[in-house]
Amino acid sequence: MLEIDDLTVTYGPVVALDQISFHVPEGSITAVLGANGAGKTTLVRTISGLVRPRSGSIRLGQRDITRLAPESIARLGIAHVPEGRGVLAELTVEENLRLGGLWRRDRADRQAAVAEAYQLFRPLAERRSFPAFTLSGGERQMLSIARALAARPQLLLLDEPSLGLASRVLTQIMARLKQLVVEHKLTVVLIEQNARSALSVADDAVVLSLGRVVAHDRARRLASEEGLRHAYLGF
Amino acid sequence: MAIRLTRWPSLRTPTLARHLVLALGAGVLLFLISSQIGAYDDYNLAEVAIFAIAAAGLNLLTGVNGQLSLGHGALMAIGAYTTSLLLRGRDLPLPLLLLASVASASLIGCLFGVAAARLRGPYLAGATLALAVGLPQIATRYSQVFGGEEGLTVAPPAVPAWLGADFPPERWLAWIAIVAALVTFVLLANLVHSSVGRSFRGVRDHEAAAALAGIDVARTQIQAFVVSAACAGLAGSLFAYWAGVTNPAGFSLALSLQLVTAIVIGGLGTLSGAVWGSIVLVFVPSLTSGMASSLNLPTSVANNLPLAIYGAVLVVAMLVAPYGIDGGLHRLVALGRARWAGASSNHKGVVDWDDPAGG
Amino acid sequence: MQRFVVLTLNGLTEGSIYAAMALALVMIWRATQVVNFAQGAMAMFTTYLALFALERGASYWLAFAIALACGLLLGAVVERVLVRPVESAPPLNVVILTLGILLVLEALAPMLFGGQIRSFPAAFSIVGLRLGSLQIPLSPFDLFILASVLIMMGLLLLLFQRTDLGLRMRASAFNPEVSRLLGIRVSRMLTLGWALAALVGALAGLLIAPSLLLYPTYMDQVLVFGFTGAILGGLDSPPGAVIGGLAMGFSLSYVGGYLGSDLETVGALVILIAVLMVRPRGLFTLRAQREV
Numbered sequence: 082m083l084e085i086d087d088l089t090v091t092y093g094p095v096v097a098l099d100q101i102s103f104h105v106p107e108g109s110i111t112a113v114l115g116a117n118g119a120g121k122t123t124l125v126r127t128i129s130g131l132v133r134p135r136s137g138s139i140r141l142g143q144r145d146i147t148r149l150a151p152e153s154i155a156r157l158g159i160a161h162v163p164e165g166r167g168v169l170a171e172l173t174v175e176e177n178l179r180l181g182g183l184w185r186r187d188r189a190d191r192q193a194a195v196a197e198a199y200q201l202f203r204p205l206a207e208r209r210s211f212p213a214f215t216l217s218g219g220e221r222q223m224l225s226i227a228r229a230l231a232a233r234p235q236l237l238l239l240d241e242p243s244l245g246l247a248s249r250v251l252t253q254i255m256a257r258l259k260q261l262v263v264e265h266k267l268t269v270v271l272i273e274q275n276a277r278s279a280l281s282v283a284d285d286a287v288v289l290s291l292g293r294v295v296a297h298d299r300a301r302r303l304a305s306e307e308g309l310r311h312a313y314l315g316f
Numbered sequence: 317m318a319i320r321l322t323r324w325p326s327l328r329t330p331t332l333a334r335h336l337v338l339a340l341g342a343g344v345l346l347f348l349i350s351s352q353i354g355a356y357d358d359y360n361l362a363e364v365a366i367f368a369i370a371a372a373g374l375n376l377l378t379g380v381n382g383q384l385s386l387g388h389g390a391l392m393a394i395g396a397y398t399t400s401l402l403l404r405g406r407d408l409p410l411p412l413l414l415l416a417s418v419a420s421a422s423l424i425g426c427l428f429g430v431a432a433a434r435l436r437g438p439y440l441a442g443a444t445l446a447l448a449v450g451l452p453q454i455a456t457r458y459s460q461v462f463g464g465e466e467g468l469t470v471a472p473p474a475v476p477a478w479l480g481a482d483f484p485p486e487r488w489l490a491w492i493a494i495v496a497a498l499v500t501f502v503l504l505a506n507l508v509h510s511s512v513g514r515s516f517r518g519v520r521d522h523e524a525a526a527a528l529a530g531i532d533v534a535r536t537q538i539q540a541f542v543v544s545a546a547c548a549g550l551a552g553s554l555f556a557y558w559a560g561v562t563n564p565a566g567f568s569l570a571l572s573l574q575l576v577t578a579i580v581i582g583g584l585g586t587l588s589g590a591v592w593g594s595i596v597l598v599f600v601p602s603l604t605s606g607m608a609s610s611l612n613l614p615t616s617v618a619n620n621l622p623l624a625i626y627g628a629v630l631v632v633a634m635l636v637a638p639y640g641i642d643g644g645l646h647r648l649v650a651l652g653r654a655r656w657a658g659a660s661s662n663h664k665g666v667v668d669w670d671d672p673a674g675g
Numbered sequence: 676m677q678r679f680v681v682l683t684l685n686g687l688t689e690g691s692i693y694a695a696m697a698l699a700l701v702m703i704w705r706a707t708q709v710v711n712f713a714q715g716a717m718a719m720f721t722t723y724l725a726l727f728a729l730e731r732g733a734s735y736w737l738a739f740a741i742a743l744a745c746g747l748l749l750g751a752v753v754e755r756v757l758v759r760p761v762e763s764a765p766p767l768n769v770v771i772l773t774l775g776i777l778l779v780l781e782a783l784a785p786m787l788f789g790g791q792i793r794s795f796p797a798a799f800s801i802v803g804l805r806l807g808s809l810q811i812p813l814s815p816f817d818l819f820i821l822a823s824v825l826i827m828m829g830l831l832l833l834l835f836q837r838t839d840l841g842l843r844m845r846a847s848a849f850n851p852e853v854s855r856l857l858g859i860r861v862s863r864m865l866t867l868g869w870a871l872a873a874l875v876g877a878l879a880g881l882l883i884a885p886s887l888l889l890y891p892t893y894m895d896q897v898l899v900f901g902f903t904g905a906i907l908g909g910l911d912s913p914p915g916a917v918i919g920g921l922a923m924g925f926s927l928s929y930v931g932g933y934l935g936s937d938l939e940t941v942g943a944l945v946i947l948i949a950v951l952m953v954r955p956r957g958l959f960t961l962r963a964q965r966e967v
């Protein structure tokens with residue numbers, strides 16, 4: 082459902098992504114792996130519209146979203162949880178969550194989505210009217226993911242979600258995501274430094290190195306391929 | 317510190333010598349021109365020189381040190397009032413009065429600079445704005461001393477006997493102003509090329525890095541402020557002679573903004589920019605009044621056309637400058653010229669503060 | 676004692692206008708990290724438009740509404756047409772842009788409306804109220820000033836804290852990039868922010884015109900005092916701006932009353948410098964700098 086075709090992104094003279102192509106099927110989790118600087122974050126920032134590619138295209142289903150503004154892309158149902166979380170620190174937890182799907186028309190469903198977020202993430206419910214800067218790092222991570230989910234996206238872009246999260250919480254979140262993937266056909270693109278844990282939860286995996294795709298396969302197969310793991314994934 | 321070798325052999329000679337030669341040449345040229353033109357044009361020439369002094373000082377603060385001041389009109393006022401007050405009924409030598417004005421303006425500049433040393437960006441702008449609007453009010457408040465709204469009158473400097481009885485006083489004032497401007501420029505150019513100047517630029521370009529490199533940011537800001545205030549004081553003193561009267565109305569916020577306009581038009585951070593900007597500042601009103609009378613525009617329009625044009629120029633310059641205003645039009649011209657000539661240096665006769673080696 | 680009461684009440688009413696100006700400046704600062712030096716001139720212009728309407732036979736309230744509506748429009752247009760293109764330029768550029776707008780407006784006003792000093796009517800009587808035999812140094816118009824500023828602030832508070840739109844505007848101001856990822860049309864929010872700020876400025880211009888009289892530069896000092904108040908309170912803090920503006924009103928009233936009215940701006944300058952020497956970022960700034 083997400084088609085990346087010949088995508089090239091440059092920052093001045095630096096080539097961050099070099100003619101990347103791959104396909105993300107609907108209702109699956111695709112891990113994007115690789116060392117620091119490989120281009121993973123650039124990739125999702127380009128998908129969500131924060132970065133303009135030099136050439137190539139990105140399609141969501143039938144729709145070419147390559148040159149759309151980020152807010153338009155968000156309104157098509159793509160939710161991007163950025164590296165560094167992007168929690169609006171001066172706003173309360175509740176306000177952050179409400180912002181999740183504020184552009185959606187269905188007010189009742191919006192409120193239901195927020196309520197679901199509280200159910201899934203208990204700590205957030207406890208701090209609901211506190212400003213977000215009072216949250217710990219892990220709680221902020223929870224908040225940004227919850228906020229993204231509150232928009233009921235069809236495509237979720239997660240940039241390093243495990244950072245700062247206790248493994249128990251991470252497992253909980255991943256389980257929930259899996260559930261959404263299965264039940265609601267949610268598509269997830271997951272960037273992770275920790276390749277091992279990402280591969281354990283993902284269906285497919287794409288490995289980037291220096292802006293190029295060096296591997297694209299089913300996660301299980303990649304995890305078992307020792308040479309690749311050692312070369313690019315660190316285990 | 318690495319030694320830069322360039323294609324310009326003259327750059328190997330001491331900077332001061334080079335600047336003095338340039339100044340001397342410019343001076344001779346200007347004196348010649350001044351002798352050929354009429355008294356009224358000499359009057360305008362003097363005005364250009366006066367504003368160029370103030371603008372050069374402001375350009376040091378804003379273009380080189382990166383801090384915007386909206387209050388330099390007030391600093392000019394200090395210079396003007398110092399001269400006017402000292403002159404009342406007394407006959408003091410001109411250089412002494414100029415120095416006194418420089419001193420008083422520098423003192424206020426120093427006090428203000430110390431007080432505002434930790435202020436940045438909008439906070440500093442706001443403080444200088446308050447200075448611009450507030451200082452002239454002191455003159456009105458203590459009108460006994462400062463002559464109130466009407467102000468103090470100043471007689472133009474007497475033409476020395478050896479120039480002959482026919483020598484117009486406007487020309488004499490123009491010569492004085494030109495000499496003052498050239499001296500100022502030489503001093504400023506040397507300052508900017510010195511280590512102090514480098515620390516100014518360092519703070520402008522990346523304050524955090526400069527601080528880490530050991531530059532005392534606050535002191536740099538104070539220094540820049542004092543020097544620019546000194547220039548404003550000198551300009552103000554000459555302005556008192558030039559205008560003939562020193563009153564609060566002559567030093568309104570509009571004056572401070574006109575100085576900002578001058579350096580924006582002329583090019584931030586360049587000495588020649590101060591000159592270009594001053595030329596524009598002086599000649600736009602006469603151009604517009606000429607235009608207004610030939611088009612039969614009402615006085616309300618005619619009087620306000622210069623300000624409207626300055627404002628429009630500022631707005632358009634900001635909208636249109638693709639590289640930011642650093643260097644302004646001048647920088648674009650120089651860049652174009654350099655590329656065309658294949659050389660990597662600026663054309664002769666222009667002291668570019670930002671590129672002492674011309675690259 | 677009597678004098679103190681008079682000065683205090685005077686400070687309160689003028690302070691509320693400075694608070695409004697300070698609030699307008701802070702609104703724009705929070706949204707776009709710009710100090711709109713043209714805020715006062717914009718308010719001057721809308722007040723002239725109100726006078727224009729009055730002279731053509733409009734009622735006071737119609738002229739009032741026209742000024743406010745024009746304020747909204749002017750703010751939106753300025754943001755969209757002039758500020759938007761230089762959004763990503765160095766901050767110095769935008770400041771100079773607003774200075775240019777200030778000059779243009781202050782030159783345009785006398786061209787269109789004449790440069791001589793004009794009087795502007797007050798909505799209500801400016802004679803002090805009577806409580807039985809006691810004359811209070813507070814007039815119906817003073818009360819109107821206080822009431823309108825309070826109502827304006829109350830409405831803004833409601834907007835920002837209780838509505839979805841306000842939430843979007845706040846988010847856009849705090850983090851435009853993340854807000855865009857959340858589907859917020861940030862540029863629209865910025866335009867709206869400028870429009871609302873100009874509305875507040877327009878109100879300030881209308882309220883202070885009767886006492887200052889209308890001439891092209893009459894809002895310069897209001898800008899300075901409002902800006903000083905905003906800086907005192909910390910540019911990031913709307914409540915700080917209001918408190919700062921009120922503090923300016925009181926201080927200036929006392930300075931003017933006890934030391935002479937020509938010294939007001941000097942007084943403002945001294946207060947500003949004194950506060951900034953101790954707290955270079957204003958009194959109420961909670962957040963650390965955004966830069967670096």
